[in-house]
Amino acid sequence: MVSQNNHLIEDSYAIRAAIEKCIQCGTCSASCPLNNYMDYTPRQVVLMVREGFIHEALKTKTIWLCSTCYLCAVRCPAKINIGEFMTALKRSALKNGYSNNQLYPKLMETYAEYINKYGRISEPRLMIKFSLKTSPFKLLKMIPFSMKLLREGTLSFSLEKIQNIEEIKI
Amino acid sequence: MDRKIGVYICHCGLNIASTVNVQKLTEFAQGLEGVVIARDYPYMCSDPGQELIKKDIKEYGLTNVVVASCSPTMHGPTFQKVCEEAGLNPYMFQMVNIREHVSWVTDDVEKATEKAKLLVAAAVNRVKFHEPLEKIHVPLTQSVLIVGGGITGIEAALKLANSGKKVYLVEREPSIGGRMAQLEKTFPTLDCASCILTPKMVDVASNPNITILAYSEIKEVSGYIGNYKVKVVKKPRYVDENKCIGCGLCATKCPSKVLDEFNMGLSYRKAIYIPFPQAVPRKYTIDRERCLYFTKNICRVCERFCPTKAINFEQKPEEIALEVGAVILATGYDVFDPSVIKRYGYGRYKNVYTGLEVERLTSASGPTNGRIILRDGRTPSTVVIIHCVGSRDENYHVYCSRVCCMYAMKLAHLIKERAPNSTVYELYIDIRAHGKGYEEFYRRVQEEGVIFIRGKAAEITESDNGKLIVTFEDTLLGKVQQIEADMVVLATALEPRKDARELARIFNIPVDKNGFFLERHPKLAPVSTVNRGVFVAGACQGPKDIPDSVAQGAAAAAEALALLSQGVVEAEPVIAEVNKDLCSGCRICISVCPYNATVFDRESKTASVQEVLCQGCGTCVASCPSGARTLRQRGFTDKQIIAEIEAILLKRFVPVEVLITET
Amino acid sequence: MDTSGKALSYYPGCSCSRNGIGRHYGFSSLAVLRALGITVSEIEDWNCCGSNLYRVVDEKGSYLLGARNLAKALEMNLPEILILCPACFLSMNRTLTEILANTKVRNEITKKYSILGSPASSRLRIRHVIDFLVNDIGEEAIKNRVKRRLEGLKIAAYYGCQITRPYSYFDDPEFPTSLEKIISWIGGQPVESPLKTKCCGGMLMLTNEEEVLTVIEKIFNSYVREGAECIVTACPLCHLNLEMARTRLGKRISVDKRLPIIYFTQLVGLSFGIGIDELGISKNIAEHLIEKMVLTATV
Numbered sequence A: 001m002v003s004q005n006n007h008l009i010e011d012s013y014a015i016r017a018a019i020e021k022c023i024q025c026g027t028c029s030a031s032c033p034l035n036n037y038m039d040y041t042p043r044q045v046v047l048m049v050r051e052g053f054i055h056e057a058l059k060t061k062t063i064w065l066c067s068t069c070y071l072c073a074v075r076c077p078a079k080i081n082i083g084e085f086m087t088a089l090k091r092s093a094l095k096n097g098y099s100n101n102q103l104y105p106k107l108m109e110t111y112a113e114y115i116n117k118y119g120r121i122s123e124p125r126l127m128i129k130f131s132l133k134t135s136p137f138k139l140l141k142m143i144p145f146s147m148k149l150l151r152e153g154t155l156s157f158s159l160e161k162i163q164n165i166e167e168i169k170i
Numbered sequence B: 001m002d003r004k005i006g007v008y009i010c011h012c013g014l015n016i017a018s019t020v021n022v023q024k025l026t027e028f029a030q031g032l033e034g035v036v037i038a039r040d041y042p043y044m045c046s047d048p049g050q051e052l053i054k055k056d057i058k059e060y061g062l063t064n065v066v067v068a069s070c071s072p073t074m075h076g077p078t079f080q081k082v083c084e085e086a087g088l089n090p091y092m093f094q095m096v097n098i099r100e101h102v103s104w105v106t107d108d109v110e111k112a113t114e115k116a117k118l119l120v121a122a123a124v125n126r127v128k129f130h131e132p133l134e135k136i137h138v139p140l141t142q143s144v145l146i147v148g149g150g151i152t153g154i155e156a157a158l159k160l161a162n163s164g165k166k167v168y169l170v171e172r173e174p175s176i177g178g179r180m181a182q183l184e185k186t187f188p189t190l191d192c193a194s195c196i197l198t199p200k201m202v203d204v205a206s207n208p209n210i211t212i213l214a215y216s217e218i219k220e221v222s223g224y225i226g227n228y229k230v231k232v233v234k235k236p237r238y239v240d241e242n243k244c245i246g247c248g249l250c251a252t253k254c255p256s257k258v259l260d261e262f263n264m265g266l267s268y269r270k271a272i273y274i275p276f277p278q279a280v281p282r283k284y285t286i287d288r289e290r291c292l293y294f295t296k297n298i299c300r301v302c303e304r305f306c307p308t309k310a311i312n313f314e315q316k317p318e319e320i321a322l323e324v325g326a327v328i329l330a331t332g333y334d335v336f337d338p339s340v341i342k343r344y345g346y347g348r349y350k351n352v353y354t355g356l357e358v359e360r361l362t363s364a365s366g367p368t369n370g371r372i373i374l375r376d377g378r379t380p381s382t383v384v385i386i387h388c389v390g391s392r393d394e395n396y397h398v399y400c401s402r403v404c405c406m407y408a409m410k411l412a413h414l415i416k417e418r419a420p421n422s423t424v425y426e427l428y429i430d431i432r433a434h435g436k437g438y439e440e441f442y443r444r445v446q447e448e449g450v451i452f453i454r455g456k457a458a459e460i461t462e463s464d465n466g467k468l469i470v471t472f473e474d475t476l477l478g479k480v481q482q483i484e485a486d487m488v489v490l491a492t493a494l495e496p497r498k499d500a501r502e503l504a505r506i507f508n509i510p511v512d513k514n515g516f517f518l519e520r521h522p523k524l525a526p527v528s529t530v531n532r533g534v535f536v537a538g539a540c541q542g543p544k545d546i547p548d549s550v551a552q553g554a555a556a557a558a559e560a561l562a563l564l565s566q567g568v569v570e571a572e573p574v575i576a577e578v579n580k581d582l583c584s585g586c587r588i589c590i591s592v593c594p595y596n597a598t599v600f601d602r603e604s605k606t607a608s609v610q611e612v613l614c615q616g617c618g619t620c621v622a623s624c625p626s627g628a629r630t631l632r633q634r635g636f637t638d639k640q641i642i643a644e645i646e647a648i649l650l651k652r653f654v655p656v657e658v659l660i661t662e663t
Numbered sequence C: 001m002d003t004s005g006k007a008l009s010y011y012p013g014c015s016c017s018r019n020g021i022g023r024h025y026g027f028s029s030l031a032v033l034r035a036l037g038i039t040v041s042e043i044e045d046w047n048c049c050g051s052n053l054y055r056v057v058d059e060k061g062s063y064l065l066g067a068r069n070l071a072k073a074l075e076m077n078l079p080e081i082l083i084l085c086p087a088c089f090l091s092m093n094r095t096l097t098e099i100l101a102n103t104k105v106r107n108e109i110t111k112k113y114s115i116l117g118s119p120a121s122s123r124l125r126i127r128h129v130i131d132f133l134v135n136d137i138g139e140e141a142i143k144n145r146v147k148r149r150l151e152g153l154k155i156a157a158y159y160g161c162q163i164t165r166p167y168s169y170f171d172d173p174e175f176p177t178s179l180e181k182i183i184s185w186i187g188g189q190p191v192e193s194p195l196k197t198k199c200c201g202g203m204l205m206l207t208n209e210e211e212v213l214t215v216i217e218k219i220f221n222s223y224v225r226e227g228a229e230c231i232v233t234a235c236p237l238c239h240l241n242l243e244m245a246r247t248r249l250g251k252r253i254s255v256d257k258r259l260p261i262i263y264f265t266q267l268v269g270l271s272f273g274i275g276i277d278e279l280g281i282s283k284n285i286a287e288h289l290i291e292k293m294v295l296t297a298t299v
């Protein structure tokens, strides 16, 4: 069952380890705090990649629900870093225009924009820009909480730029 | 020097021939100086292959033979025998490993063939300087030491004793019996463990050829194959074994209670105790740590009640010296401590048990007389058994412990038998039921209503009402599920004894990467070790069930018998040798020898090598300040080694005598 | 351990810097360290660590982000780097691990930051402030500095996921005990929860709000069940998510409105008698807590 779609997936250590070492025990799936929102369990995603269903794996909701908390990684009996595996899948999906979650890629994009421009981020600005791109109405919902933060003095919109932005470019 | 060398290239089927161009290699060998005949053959080790060499030796009057094939640890002796049978001294032979060193580790045919050529040339160059050597003969002591009195050690002891050999059975605990004595029934036939074990223990006790040294440990070993000198320390029981009749009056009177380790801490015993009713020898032992006399200088109740005056608080450790010809190690296994896998809560949740604990719970002579009663007094209605706890897990042990699937199913059966209304789940990754009758047992347990779910438990939590919530993925459904259980059983791994490395050091044998004793060959010499008079058997060599342990116990006994019945043993002559005329007596070699084989001869004031002790490691040779003519290693002389190296480095396939002067 | 005169570099990261949402974590940590006689030097012109997000766009670039900060710390000759934010801690640890163990990454990185290829780079250590307080400063020094004891106040430590996983080395990845130690040293009674290292959802709060709320609901419930009187956090994002979830979840959880959720360093600071402005703690929370503390020395 060798897939035609192998080019869609990057050849990284985390992916290779998952393909070669997974014993399909399901520890990762049952450890995941977000498992009941996933369309496929993490173990099934590993299996999809192993058996060549790359297209299908990149289309799952699962990969975008991974918050990289690494509970699976420290429990996996095959010592597979499934958090990094999921990150690699996200990367492959993004690169090849797969996405079944509209929000997450937008968040990444916005985050990267800030870094590429300033070398740093500002969470409040990130949230606002991200919301403007996706669902501006959400901003309204955030007002009461933002007021609280403002009162407590934790809200600031200033963002300092690093001196030479070229230093973080390859 | 007139050398007639024969070179034999083996294809090893396709193992070598698919990567090394054997024809080219043979042609090349034929052209080497000194070589009169070079041949290749599909299987050099086969009968016709061997005949080929023999015929050539006679026909061409070969003075030396080079075989290029597999590892010399595999077939070196085979070809040495061929030479010997054809009338050639077996040390006029040299082997080249073109399989492990070449074909298995090289992809490119060109490169592989080139490397093989260099190695063959090196061997041809070297073998020219070989000299005939004679094997050394050592007499054998006709007795055997067995360390560990579990089922394996018991089996070996009985076999040897019944064939007339003297056996010393050293057991660390107060009684022999090992882990099997702790089991209730045994898979797959469900015979009662003590019913089949006790008669054997009694046989051991009554056999005049067997001396049981229980409550004893190995302190020191010296000597060599056929002639080991062993020091055993017999720990004080504070009870005179000759006087104790095992009546048990002392234990009924003893006021000090201790957690019972035989019952895995699920009940109490007294400070003076026998571990279990069928103990052999049936002699009581005082637990010094818990005895009120030793801890608080009071009590001595046992002494007052003992009808035979067997109690002796003054007893001291006793050192016993043994002389034996062979040793069998049968020290078994330890059970993995699952409390390190914190998410399973062993030690934190009271109703999470290990397999061995449940083994005791189900035992008729156990803490609950065989009834399944939890630590909180309830009878469980839902039980989850988790497989592979500590096994097949790179965080703990990578290997499969081989018996857990089966004992987990046995425990499921027993739990259902004793608590008929219970539901029992087995959470497994793969069921390994590889033995005779094992698959049938798996079916039977399934028919009895045990529910098998494929998936490993991720964690256990406790709900408000004290139930255990087991979370796992049912991997066949692809769904994450939870079971609310009253009892969870962890099928824990088998691991090497804590002191396995230490014992291995004492007996001079290696351990494998997991810490079990390393056999000489996994298939062809499973109970032998690199130390030729030391054998290993049972679970100390790797996880094993009782049938396999018993088979290995008997196999080790047969190996020991085969050795002892030779009367004398041959030792390799590839060892160090002192030229007494040149030795200045500086004694440096004596300080470096790891085997204490070099000694100082007071009369001649020179060093001398005890042939049977020398392992031919070469350390002394390298240390000798007056050089290779004084202390040389037979079979690894400077000439031989340099000839070999030169052939490879300088590609100079000519005699190198002129280049080397032994100084 | 004698830590006097010990010098570390300090990497605040975006969140704990003076403009970040976790600035009070930053302020309070520095105040606590100062009180213990430790001064740290902020890495000049540091940049964002990239956390786990930038990697999704550009893996190589994400290592470069970490590398620039590491190189600066080496240039300052302060190879021991103190970090507060778990996401920074994780990603800087990962960068360091990859540079040391992965030749491909190392070659790529040292092209730009050759100092990371020098032997000096083997001295680089990423230290979390919890690790530093527990293992370097230690029980005695902390106890000696306490001016108000918590006297049995039930404190729940919520670690979140990334302090102890997967590159971390100073405590158990699932059942750490370091924060509990600190809590008990200042007189508090640690409250245990099996969820203390379960994920808060992190950035998914922005993309999958409902799912994340359910996860946090469980975390709150487990602490409420144990009778927690205060929750301490060690992560700006956990902190924000807990606070946000508390407002969003509303009546779905039975958490007392006054239940303080603060950074653990703020709690330690209070017990050290440090002023509330310096700790960035709001007046009513501080008063609520101080009420339950016992003065052991003049503040």
Ligand SMILES: Cc1cc2nc3c(=O)[nH]c(=O)nc-3n(C[C@H](O)[C@H](O)[C@H](O)COP(=O)(O)OP(=O)(O)OC[C@H]3O[C@@H](n4cnc5c(N)ncnc54)[C@H](O)[C@@H]3O)c2cc1C
Pocket: B147, B148, B149, B150, B151, B152, B153, B170, B171, B172, B173, B176, B177, B178, B179, B180, B183, B185, B186, B187, B188, B216, B217, B218, B330, B331, B332, B333, B335, B355, B356, B359, B403, B407, B410, B497, B499, B503, B537, B538, B539, B540, B544, B545, B546, B547, B549
């Ligand atoms: C829970 C459980 C259930 C099992 N159920 C079954 C079953 O139903 N059927 C089955 O076939 N197998 C079963 N097994 C496997 C079985 O226990 C082993 O196959 C068997 O015990 C191996 O025997 P052994 O003699 O090699 O080792 P052991 O039984 O471990 O005996 C070794 C002996 O050596 C002694 N010893 C150790 N070190 C030293 C030392 N340094 N000096 C002196 N003495 C020493 C020990 O005290 C012990 O008496 C089960 C295992 C477990 C854990």
Ligand code: SF4
Pocket: A018, A021, A022, A023, A024, A025, A026, A027, A028, A029, A042, A043, A046, A072, A075, A076, A077, A078, A079, A080, A082
């Ligand atoms: S925990 Fe590891 S071995 Fe088990 S299914 Fe997940 S990736 Fe595979």
